[in-house]
Amino acid sequence: MPRLLILCTHNSARSQMAEALTRAAARELGIDLQVFSAGTEATFVKENAKTVMAEIGLPLDGHTSKTLHDLPDPQNFDYVITVCDSANDACPVYPGKTTRRHYPFVDPSGSSLELWRQVRDQMRPQFEAVVQALRDSTELPASYAAAPATTA
Numbered sequence: 001m002p003r004l005l006i007l008c009t010h011n012s013a014r015s016q017m018a019e020a021l022t023r024a025a026a027r028e029l030g031i032d033l034q035v036f037s038a039g040t041e042a043t044f045v046k047e048n049a050k051t052v053m054a055e056i057g058l059p060l061d062g063h064t065s066k067t068l069h070d071l072p073d074p075q076n077f078d079y080v081i082t083v084c085d086s087a088n089d090a091c092p093v094y095p096g097k098t099t100r101r102h103y104p105f106v107d108p109s110g111s112s113l114e115l116w117r118q119v120r121d122q123m124r125p126q127f128e129a130v131v132q133a134l135r136d137s138t139e140l141p142a143s144y145a146a147a148p149a150t151t152a
Contacts, residue, residue: 001032001033001034002032002033002034002078002079002134003034003036003073003076003077003078003079004022004033004034004035004036004077004078004079004080004081004130004134005036005037005038005068005071005077005079005080005081006018006019006022006035006036006037006038006081006082006083007037007038007039007040007068007080007081007082007083007087008037008039008040008082008083008084008087009039009040009041009084009086009087010039010040010041010042010043010065011037011038011039011042011043011045011065011066011067012039012043012044012045012046012049012065012109013045013046013048013049013107013108013109013116014083014084014105014107014108014119014123015037015038015039015083015087016037016045016049016053016060016063016065017049017052017053017060017119017120017123018037018081018083018123018127019035019036019037019063020053020058020060020063021058021120021123021124021127021128022035022127022130022131023035024058025127025128025130025131025132026131026134029131029132029135030135031131031134031135033131033134036071036077037066038066038067038068038070038071038074039065039066039067039087040067040068040086040087041067042064042065042066042067042070043065044064044065045060045063045064045065046109048108048109048113048116049116051113051116052113052116052117052120053120055117056120075094077094077098078097078098078099079098079099079100079101079130079134079140080094080098080099080100080101081100081101081102081103081130081140082100082101082102082103082104083103083104083105083123084104084105084107085102085104088102088104099140101130101140101141101142101143102143103126103141103143105119105122105123106118106119126141129141
């Protein structure tokens with residue numbers, strides 16, 4: 001079963017949302033996929049992340065902020081996706097078998113719920129495309145250029 005890691009700085013918002021979206025897409029497409037998220041440092045899962053994910057039926061209940069050291073076999077992932085620039089810069093080197101991608105999304109922290117919803121809604125098709133590629137045994141999308149999120 002493939003292992004996928006979504007990495008961000010604090011594992012408090014974007015990576016948590018991406019983890020839930022990816023798991024849901026894998027369930028929907030009927031593929032076995034182990035999905036993890038982590039941060040370069042651990043804090044807590046932000047309430048706005050919980051709120052906007054619950055709105056689409058993907059509550060983050062039970063999710064905790066964690067670092068790579070908190071994951072089982074942290075150096076053994078088939079796919080590593082960073083969702084912020086600082087995590088991309090700090091991402092550890094993985095063996096040659098690991099496919100890395102960087103999909104930068106706007107950090108909604110400290111912003112209105114509307115910006116959180118925009119980021120969630122930008123992430124959803126991106127991670128659905130990732131799961132679709134895994135199901136079809138094709139390359140993961142090479143990059144992601146998000147439409148600019150409006151500050152609300």
